[in-house]
Amino acid sequence: MRIYNSLTKQVEDFKPIDLEKVKIYCCGPTVYVHSHIGNWRTYLLADLVNRVLNLNGLKTDFIMNLTDVGHLFEVGDDPEGGEDKVEKQALEEGKTAKEITKFYIDSFLSDYKEFNLTQPRKFTKASEYIDNQIDLIATLEEKGYTYETSDGVYFDTSKFKKYGELSGLSVEDVKEGARVEVNPEKKNSTDFALWKFSPKDKKRQQEWQSPWGVGFPGWHLECSAMVLAELGDSIDIHVGGEDLKMIHHQNEIAQSECATGKKFVNYWVHGAFLSIDGGKMSKSLGNVYTLNDIKLRGYTAMDLRYLFMTASYRAPLNFTWESMQNAQNSLRKIYEIIGSYEQDPNAEISEKYVKKFKDALDDDLNMPEALAVVWELLKSNIPESSKLNTILKLDEFMGLKLDEHIGYEIPDNISDIAKMRKEYRKNGIWDKADVLRREAVDLGYIIEDLPDGTYKIKKKF
Protein backbone atom coordinates (compact mmCIF):
# COMPACT_ATOMS: atom_id res chain seq x y z
CA MET A 1 0.00 0.00 0.00
CA ARG A 2 1.14 3.51 -0.78
CA ILE A 3 -0.13 6.40 1.26
CA TYR A 4 0.38 10.14 1.53
CA ASN A 5 2.29 11.09 4.65
CA SER A 6 1.57 14.63 5.87
CA LEU A 7 4.89 14.63 7.71
CA THR A 8 7.06 14.12 4.62
CA LYS A 9 4.46 15.55 2.22
CA GLN A 10 4.95 12.58 -0.07
CA VAL A 11 3.16 9.43 -1.12
CA GLU A 12 5.21 6.63 0.43
CA ASP A 13 5.27 2.86 0.54
CA PHE A 14 3.68 1.75 3.76
CA LYS A 15 6.10 -0.21 5.94
CA PRO A 16 4.77 -1.28 9.33
CA ILE A 17 6.95 -1.28 12.43
CA ASP A 18 5.66 -4.74 13.30
CA LEU A 19 4.31 -6.98 10.55
CA GLU A 20 2.11 -8.75 13.05
CA LYS A 21 0.23 -5.68 14.19
CA VAL A 22 -0.13 -2.26 12.62
CA LYS A 23 -0.71 0.38 15.30
CA ILE A 24 -3.31 2.98 14.39
CA TYR A 25 -4.69 5.87 16.40
CA CYS A 26 -7.45 8.27 15.42
CA CYS A 27 -8.46 11.42 17.28
CA GLY A 28 -12.08 10.88 18.21
CA PRO A 29 -14.92 13.22 19.16
CA THR A 30 -15.36 15.62 22.04
CA VAL A 31 -18.52 14.33 23.56
CA TYR A 32 -20.58 17.41 24.37
CA VAL A 33 -22.36 17.56 20.99
CA HIS A 34 -23.37 15.07 18.30
CA SER A 35 -20.63 14.42 15.75
CA HIS A 36 -21.31 16.21 12.47
CA ILE A 37 -20.85 14.81 8.98
CA GLY A 38 -17.42 16.44 8.64
CA ASN A 39 -16.29 14.44 11.70
CA TRP A 40 -17.75 11.31 10.19
CA ARG A 41 -15.72 11.84 7.05
CA THR A 42 -12.58 11.55 9.22
CA TYR A 43 -13.81 8.43 11.04
CA LEU A 44 -14.64 6.84 7.68
CA LEU A 45 -11.06 7.51 6.62
CA ALA A 46 -9.78 5.67 9.70
CA ASP A 47 -12.15 2.83 8.82
CA LEU A 48 -10.86 2.67 5.25
CA VAL A 49 -7.23 2.61 6.40
CA ASN A 50 -8.06 -0.33 8.69
CA ARG A 51 -9.99 -2.21 6.01
CA VAL A 52 -7.32 -1.82 3.34
CA LEU A 53 -4.56 -2.96 5.71
CA ASN A 54 -6.66 -5.90 6.94
CA LEU A 55 -7.40 -6.95 3.39
CA ASN A 56 -3.70 -6.71 2.60
CA GLY A 57 -3.30 -9.40 5.24
CA LEU A 58 -2.14 -7.15 8.07
CA LYS A 59 -3.75 -7.13 11.49
CA THR A 60 -4.36 -3.70 12.97
CA ASP A 61 -4.42 -2.55 16.57
CA PHE A 62 -6.71 0.42 16.43
CA ILE A 63 -7.48 2.90 19.20
CA MET A 64 -9.83 5.88 19.10
CA ASN A 65 -10.31 8.33 21.95
CA LEU A 66 -13.36 10.01 23.38
CA THR A 67 -12.64 13.44 24.80
CA ASP A 68 -14.88 13.47 27.85
CA VAL A 69 -13.03 16.02 29.96
CA GLY A 70 -12.99 19.78 29.74
CA HIS A 71 -12.34 20.97 26.26
CA LEU A 72 -11.18 24.46 26.70
CA PHE A 73 -11.05 25.75 23.21
CA GLU A 74 -12.20 25.24 19.68
CA VAL A 75 -10.60 25.39 16.29
CA GLY A 76 -10.48 28.82 14.75
CA ASP A 77 -11.59 32.05 16.27
CA ASP A 78 -13.56 31.33 19.32
CA PRO A 79 -15.23 34.37 20.85
CA GLU A 80 -15.66 32.41 24.04
CA GLY A 81 -12.03 31.31 24.16
CA GLY A 82 -11.12 29.62 27.38
CA GLU A 83 -14.55 28.22 28.01
CA ASP A 84 -15.02 24.59 28.90
CA LYS A 85 -17.45 23.13 26.36
CA VAL A 86 -18.48 20.16 28.45
CA GLU A 87 -19.27 22.22 31.53
CA LYS A 88 -21.02 24.87 29.44
CA GLN A 89 -23.23 22.26 27.78
CA ALA A 90 -23.97 20.69 31.16
CA LEU A 91 -25.09 24.06 32.47
CA GLU A 92 -27.26 24.68 29.40
CA GLU A 93 -28.97 21.31 29.63
CA GLY A 94 -29.25 21.38 33.42
CA LYS A 95 -27.21 18.19 33.74
CA THR A 96 -23.89 17.15 35.23
CA ALA A 97 -20.79 16.93 33.07
CA LYS A 98 -20.88 13.15 33.48
CA GLU A 99 -24.49 12.93 32.31
CA ILE A 100 -23.61 15.05 29.29
CA THR A 101 -20.62 12.98 28.24
CA LYS A 102 -22.47 9.71 28.76
CA PHE A 103 -25.37 10.87 26.62
CA TYR A 104 -23.13 12.00 23.76
CA ILE A 105 -20.89 8.93 23.98
CA ASP A 106 -23.95 6.68 23.60
CA SER A 107 -25.12 8.74 20.64
CA PHE A 108 -21.68 8.58 19.04
CA LEU A 109 -21.35 4.82 19.47
CA SER A 110 -24.79 4.22 18.01
CA ASP A 111 -24.01 6.35 14.94
CA TYR A 112 -20.61 4.68 14.68
CA LYS A 113 -22.30 1.31 14.37
CA GLU A 114 -24.78 2.62 11.84
CA PHE A 115 -21.91 3.80 9.63
CA ASN A 116 -20.53 0.24 9.80
CA LEU A 117 -17.08 1.43 10.91
CA THR A 118 -14.22 -0.79 12.06
CA GLN A 119 -14.46 -1.29 15.82
CA PRO A 120 -11.30 -0.14 17.57
CA ARG A 121 -9.79 -2.42 20.18
CA LYS A 122 -10.78 0.28 22.61
CA PHE A 123 -12.50 3.65 22.68
CA THR A 124 -10.28 5.30 25.27
CA LYS A 125 -11.94 7.89 27.48
CA ALA A 126 -9.70 10.79 28.44
CA SER A 127 -11.17 10.81 31.96
CA GLU A 128 -9.79 7.32 32.53
CA TYR A 129 -6.24 8.38 31.67
CA ILE A 130 -5.78 11.33 34.02
CA ASP A 131 -2.94 9.60 35.92
CA ASN A 132 -1.16 8.85 32.65
CA GLN A 133 -1.49 12.50 31.69
CA ILE A 134 -0.10 13.66 35.04
CA ASP A 135 2.81 11.22 34.70
CA LEU A 136 3.53 12.51 31.22
CA ILE A 137 3.71 16.10 32.48
CA ALA A 138 6.01 14.97 35.31
CA THR A 139 8.34 13.32 32.77
CA LEU A 140 8.37 16.45 30.63
CA GLU A 141 9.03 18.58 33.70
CA GLU A 142 11.90 16.35 34.75
CA LYS A 143 13.44 16.70 31.31
CA GLY A 144 13.12 20.47 31.44
CA TYR A 145 10.43 21.06 28.82
CA THR A 146 7.87 22.79 31.03
CA TYR A 147 7.36 25.99 32.98
CA GLU A 148 4.65 27.20 35.29
CA THR A 149 2.58 30.37 35.01
CA SER A 150 -0.19 31.67 37.26
CA ASP A 151 -2.80 29.65 35.36
CA GLY A 152 -1.08 26.41 34.55
CA VAL A 153 1.88 24.32 33.44
CA TYR A 154 3.06 24.98 29.90
CA PHE A 155 5.14 23.19 27.31
CA ASP A 156 8.06 25.28 26.09
CA THR A 157 7.96 24.72 22.33
CA SER A 158 11.28 26.52 21.77
CA LYS A 159 13.01 23.58 23.47
CA PHE A 160 11.77 21.09 20.84
CA LYS A 161 13.98 21.57 17.80
CA LYS A 162 11.56 19.76 15.47
CA TYR A 163 8.59 21.94 16.37
CA GLY A 164 6.88 22.92 13.13
CA GLU A 165 8.00 19.85 11.18
CA LEU A 166 4.41 18.71 10.66
CA SER A 167 2.65 22.05 10.58
CA GLY A 168 5.34 23.75 8.50
CA LEU A 169 5.27 26.66 10.92
CA SER A 170 8.11 27.34 13.29
CA VAL A 171 7.76 28.66 16.82
CA GLU A 172 8.33 32.21 15.53
CA ASP A 173 5.74 31.86 12.76
CA VAL A 174 2.73 30.94 14.74
CA LYS A 175 0.60 33.66 16.18
CA GLU A 176 -1.23 33.02 19.38
CA GLY A 177 -3.54 30.12 18.60
CA ALA A 178 -7.14 30.96 19.28
CA ARG A 179 -7.27 27.81 21.33
CA VAL A 180 -6.33 29.17 24.72
CA GLU A 181 -7.07 32.64 25.98
CA VAL A 182 -4.17 34.97 25.33
CA ASN A 183 -1.72 34.61 28.12
CA PRO A 184 1.06 37.21 28.51
CA GLU A 185 3.00 34.83 30.74
CA LYS A 186 3.63 32.42 27.86
CA LYS A 187 7.22 32.43 26.63
CA ASN A 188 6.37 31.62 23.01
CA SER A 189 3.06 32.00 21.22
CA THR A 190 3.17 28.30 20.28
CA ASP A 191 3.53 27.14 23.89
CA PHE A 192 0.51 25.26 25.12
CA ALA A 193 -1.01 24.24 28.42
CA LEU A 194 -0.29 20.77 29.76
CA TRP A 195 -2.20 21.42 32.96
CA LYS A 196 -4.61 24.22 33.75
CA PHE A 197 -5.37 25.30 37.30
CA SER A 198 -8.97 25.46 38.41
CA PRO A 199 -10.15 29.02 39.07
CA LYS A 200 -9.65 29.93 42.72
CA ASP A 201 -13.16 31.27 43.19
CA LYS A 202 -15.06 28.42 41.61
CA LYS A 203 -15.25 24.66 41.85
CA ARG A 204 -15.23 22.88 38.54
CA GLN A 205 -17.21 19.68 37.97
CA GLN A 206 -14.21 18.04 36.37
CA GLU A 207 -10.99 18.68 38.26
CA TRP A 208 -8.22 16.58 39.72
CA GLN A 209 -5.35 16.79 42.20
CA SER A 210 -1.89 17.04 40.69
CA PRO A 211 1.64 17.83 41.89
CA TRP A 212 1.11 21.36 40.52
CA GLY A 213 -2.32 22.01 42.03
CA VAL A 214 -5.97 21.21 41.44
CA GLY A 215 -6.94 21.52 37.82
CA PHE A 216 -7.39 19.60 34.60
CA PRO A 217 -5.23 18.51 31.67
CA GLY A 218 -4.76 20.47 28.45
CA TRP A 219 -6.51 18.93 25.50
CA HIS A 220 -3.46 18.00 23.40
CA LEU A 221 -2.05 15.96 26.24
CA GLU A 222 -4.73 13.28 26.31
CA CYS A 223 -3.97 11.89 22.85
CA SER A 224 -0.25 11.55 23.62
CA ALA A 225 -0.99 9.91 26.98
CA MET A 226 -3.48 7.45 25.51
CA VAL A 227 -1.26 6.51 22.55
CA LEU A 228 1.71 5.88 24.86
CA ALA A 229 -0.44 3.89 27.30
CA GLU A 230 -2.28 1.76 24.75
CA LEU A 231 -0.01 1.46 21.73
CA GLY A 232 3.50 2.32 22.91
CA ASP A 233 6.10 5.01 22.18
CA SER A 234 6.02 4.69 18.39
CA ILE A 235 3.01 3.96 16.21
CA ASP A 236 2.50 3.40 12.50
CA ILE A 237 -0.44 5.59 11.55
CA HIS A 238 -2.16 8.55 13.16
CA VAL A 239 -5.41 9.58 11.50
CA GLY A 240 -7.22 12.85 12.05
CA GLY A 241 -9.00 15.75 10.43
CA GLU A 242 -6.91 18.30 8.56
CA ASP A 243 -8.06 20.96 11.03
CA LEU A 244 -6.10 19.23 13.79
CA LYS A 245 -2.80 19.12 11.93
CA MET A 246 -1.35 22.56 12.60
CA ILE A 247 -1.72 22.73 16.35
CA HIS A 248 -3.14 19.62 17.97
CA HIS A 249 -1.04 17.08 16.11
CA GLN A 250 2.09 19.21 16.14
CA ASN A 251 1.70 19.43 19.91
CA GLU A 252 1.09 15.70 20.23
CA ILE A 253 4.43 15.13 18.50
CA ALA A 254 6.23 17.64 20.73
CA GLN A 255 4.96 16.15 23.99
CA SER A 256 5.43 12.53 22.99
CA GLU A 257 8.85 12.79 21.41
CA CYS A 258 10.27 14.97 24.18
CA ALA A 259 9.01 12.48 26.76
CA THR A 260 10.18 9.28 25.05
CA GLY A 261 13.05 10.43 22.86
CA LYS A 262 11.58 8.30 20.07
CA LYS A 263 9.74 9.02 16.85
CA PHE A 264 6.05 9.23 17.73
CA VAL A 265 4.25 8.50 14.44
CA ASN A 266 5.59 7.18 11.13
CA TYR A 267 2.64 8.11 8.89
CA TRP A 268 0.33 11.03 9.49
CA VAL A 269 -2.87 10.61 7.51
CA HIS A 270 -5.13 13.66 7.37
CA GLY A 271 -8.60 13.84 5.89
CA ALA A 272 -9.51 16.97 3.94
CA PHE A 273 -12.26 19.40 4.85
CA LEU A 274 -15.91 18.98 4.13
CA SER A 275 -17.64 22.17 3.09
CA ILE A 276 -21.37 22.67 2.97
CA ASP A 277 -22.96 24.40 -0.03
CA GLY A 278 -19.55 25.76 -0.91
CA GLY A 279 -18.96 27.35 2.48
CA LYS A 280 -18.08 26.65 6.05
CA MET A 281 -20.14 24.57 8.38
CA SER A 282 -21.38 26.79 11.16
CA LYS A 283 -23.90 26.87 13.94
CA SER A 284 -25.22 30.25 12.86
CA LEU A 285 -25.98 28.95 9.35
CA GLY A 286 -27.72 25.92 10.83
CA ASN A 287 -25.73 23.57 8.60
CA VAL A 288 -23.78 21.58 11.15
CA TYR A 289 -25.49 18.42 9.96
CA THR A 290 -25.48 15.23 12.00
CA LEU A 291 -26.44 11.71 10.96
CA ASN A 292 -29.86 12.38 12.40
CA ASP A 293 -30.34 15.45 10.16
CA ILE A 294 -29.45 13.29 7.16
CA LYS A 295 -31.95 10.65 8.19
CA LEU A 296 -34.71 13.20 8.74
CA ARG A 297 -34.33 14.08 5.05
CA GLY A 298 -34.73 10.44 4.03
CA TYR A 299 -31.08 9.43 3.58
CA THR A 300 -29.14 6.68 5.29
CA ALA A 301 -25.68 6.37 6.79
CA MET A 302 -24.79 4.17 3.80
CA ASP A 303 -25.91 6.90 1.36
CA LEU A 304 -23.50 9.29 3.07
CA ARG A 305 -20.80 6.65 3.04
CA TYR A 306 -21.25 6.33 -0.69
CA LEU A 307 -21.11 10.11 -1.12
CA PHE A 308 -17.79 10.29 0.75
CA MET A 309 -16.43 7.50 -1.44
CA THR A 310 -16.88 9.67 -4.53
CA ALA A 311 -13.98 11.94 -3.49
CA SER A 312 -10.41 11.17 -2.50
CA TYR A 313 -9.86 11.63 1.23
CA ARG A 314 -7.26 14.27 0.40
CA ALA A 315 -9.60 16.35 -1.75
CA PRO A 316 -11.95 18.84 -0.13
CA LEU A 317 -15.53 17.68 -0.62
CA ASN A 318 -18.47 20.01 -1.00
CA PHE A 319 -21.64 18.64 0.52
CA THR A 320 -24.96 19.70 -1.00
CA TRP A 321 -28.37 18.06 -0.70
CA GLU A 322 -28.19 17.52 -4.43
CA SER A 323 -24.95 15.54 -4.10
CA MET A 324 -26.58 13.60 -1.28
CA GLN A 325 -29.49 12.77 -3.58
CA ASN A 326 -27.13 11.69 -6.37
CA ALA A 327 -25.28 9.41 -3.97
CA GLN A 328 -28.53 7.84 -2.85
CA ASN A 329 -29.63 7.33 -6.47
CA SER A 330 -26.34 5.61 -7.32
CA LEU A 331 -26.43 3.35 -4.30
CA ARG A 332 -30.08 2.43 -4.89
CA LYS A 333 -29.14 1.59 -8.46
CA ILE A 334 -26.50 -0.82 -7.15
CA TYR A 335 -29.05 -2.38 -4.77
CA GLU A 336 -31.44 -2.78 -7.66
CA ILE A 337 -28.87 -4.34 -9.98
CA ILE A 338 -27.46 -6.81 -7.48
CA GLY A 339 -30.95 -7.59 -6.19
CA SER A 340 -31.83 -8.87 -9.64
CA TYR A 341 -28.77 -11.09 -9.96
CA GLU A 342 -29.09 -14.80 -9.80
CA GLN A 343 -27.16 -16.33 -6.99
CA ASP A 344 -24.72 -19.09 -6.98
CA PRO A 345 -22.49 -19.41 -3.94
CA ASN A 346 -20.04 -21.34 -6.09
CA ALA A 347 -19.77 -18.77 -8.87
CA GLU A 348 -16.25 -17.56 -9.42
CA ILE A 349 -15.07 -14.26 -7.94
CA SER A 350 -13.43 -12.22 -10.69
CA GLU A 351 -9.81 -11.82 -9.63
CA LYS A 352 -9.32 -9.28 -12.39
CA TYR A 353 -11.81 -6.82 -10.90
CA VAL A 354 -10.74 -7.50 -7.33
CA LYS A 355 -7.16 -6.74 -8.29
CA LYS A 356 -8.08 -3.60 -10.20
CA PHE A 357 -10.16 -2.39 -7.27
CA LYS A 358 -7.47 -3.21 -4.74
CA ASP A 359 -4.77 -1.56 -6.86
CA ALA A 360 -6.76 1.67 -6.77
CA LEU A 361 -7.00 1.56 -2.98
CA ASP A 362 -3.37 0.56 -2.56
CA ASP A 363 -2.56 3.74 -4.46
CA ASP A 364 -3.14 6.24 -1.64
CA LEU A 365 -6.69 4.99 -0.97
CA ASN A 366 -8.04 6.13 -4.31
CA MET A 367 -11.68 5.34 -3.62
CA PRO A 368 -13.19 7.26 -6.59
CA GLU A 369 -11.14 5.10 -8.93
CA ALA A 370 -12.08 1.96 -7.00
CA LEU A 371 -15.72 2.96 -7.25
CA ALA A 372 -15.35 3.31 -11.01
CA VAL A 373 -14.15 -0.32 -11.04
CA VAL A 374 -17.37 -1.35 -9.27
CA TRP A 375 -19.46 0.19 -12.05
CA GLU A 376 -17.21 -1.31 -14.68
CA LEU A 377 -17.78 -4.70 -13.07
CA LEU A 378 -21.55 -4.26 -13.00
CA LYS A 379 -21.54 -3.31 -16.69
CA SER A 380 -19.19 -6.12 -17.70
CA ASN A 381 -20.38 -9.24 -19.45
CA ILE A 382 -19.16 -11.82 -16.94
CA PRO A 383 -21.93 -14.03 -15.49
CA GLU A 384 -24.25 -12.26 -13.05
CA SER A 385 -23.64 -14.69 -10.23
CA SER A 386 -19.90 -13.99 -10.57
CA LYS A 387 -20.52 -10.27 -10.58
CA LEU A 388 -22.54 -10.66 -7.42
CA ASN A 389 -19.91 -12.64 -5.58
CA THR A 390 -17.23 -10.21 -6.75
CA ILE A 391 -19.05 -7.09 -5.59
CA LEU A 392 -19.70 -8.72 -2.22
CA LYS A 393 -15.95 -9.30 -1.98
CA LEU A 394 -15.28 -5.66 -2.87
CA ASP A 395 -17.77 -4.61 -0.22
CA GLU A 396 -15.34 -5.86 2.40
CA PHE A 397 -13.42 -2.67 1.52
CA MET A 398 -16.43 -0.44 0.97
CA GLY A 399 -18.50 -1.42 4.00
CA LEU A 400 -21.80 -0.60 2.27
CA LYS A 401 -23.53 -3.67 3.70
CA LEU A 402 -24.50 -4.78 0.18
CA ASP A 403 -25.21 -8.30 1.43
CA GLU A 404 -28.40 -6.91 2.95
CA HIS A 405 -29.67 -6.06 -0.51
CA ILE A 406 -29.33 -9.35 -2.27
CA GLY A 407 -32.66 -10.43 -3.56
CA TYR A 408 -32.61 -14.00 -2.45
CA GLU A 409 -35.45 -15.78 -0.79
CA ILE A 410 -34.69 -17.98 2.15
CA PRO A 411 -36.03 -21.49 1.42
CA ASP A 412 -38.68 -22.74 3.83
CA ASN A 413 -36.56 -25.57 5.17
CA ILE A 414 -33.84 -23.09 6.18
CA SER A 415 -36.33 -20.77 7.90
CA ASP A 416 -37.69 -23.79 9.77
CA ILE A 417 -34.23 -24.84 10.89
CA ALA A 418 -33.55 -21.30 12.14
CA LYS A 419 -36.85 -21.17 14.04
CA MET A 420 -36.25 -24.52 15.67
CA ARG A 421 -32.72 -23.50 16.58
CA LYS A 422 -34.03 -20.37 18.28
CA GLU A 423 -36.36 -22.51 20.41
CA TYR A 424 -33.46 -24.74 21.45
CA ARG A 425 -31.37 -21.72 22.34
CA LYS A 426 -34.20 -20.21 24.34
CA ASN A 427 -34.35 -23.39 26.38
CA GLY A 428 -30.61 -23.66 26.76
CA ILE A 429 -30.29 -26.79 24.64
CA TRP A 430 -27.07 -25.59 23.10
CA ASP A 431 -25.81 -28.83 21.55
CA LYS A 432 -28.98 -29.35 19.48
CA ALA A 433 -28.99 -25.67 18.48
CA ASP A 434 -25.44 -26.04 17.28
CA VAL A 435 -26.25 -29.14 15.22
CA LEU A 436 -28.93 -27.12 13.43
CA ARG A 437 -26.57 -24.24 12.85
CA ARG A 438 -24.13 -26.62 11.15
CA GLU A 439 -26.92 -28.19 9.14
CA ALA A 440 -27.84 -24.77 7.76
CA VAL A 441 -24.18 -24.10 6.88
CA ASP A 442 -24.05 -27.41 4.99
CA LEU A 443 -27.09 -26.28 3.04
CA GLY A 444 -25.35 -22.99 2.17
CA TYR A 445 -26.79 -20.59 4.76
CA ILE A 446 -25.42 -18.85 7.82
CA ILE A 447 -27.65 -18.10 10.79
CA GLU A 448 -26.30 -14.99 12.45
CA ASP A 449 -27.39 -14.20 16.00
CA LEU A 450 -28.10 -10.54 16.61
CA PRO A 451 -27.49 -8.79 19.94
CA ASP A 452 -31.23 -8.28 20.49
CA GLY A 453 -31.88 -12.02 20.57
CA THR A 454 -33.21 -12.27 17.02
CA TYR A 455 -31.29 -13.71 14.08
CA LYS A 456 -30.57 -13.08 10.45
CA ILE A 457 -30.16 -15.69 7.73
CA LYS A 458 -27.45 -15.03 5.16
CA LYS A 459 -26.41 -16.92 2.12
CA LYS A 460 -22.89 -18.35 2.37
CA PHE A 461 -20.43 -17.07 -0.21
Ligand SMILES: [Zn+2]
Ligand atom coordinates in the same frame (compact mmCIF):
# COMPACT_ATOMS: atom_id res chain seq x y z
ZN1 LIG B 1 -5.83 13.92 19.16
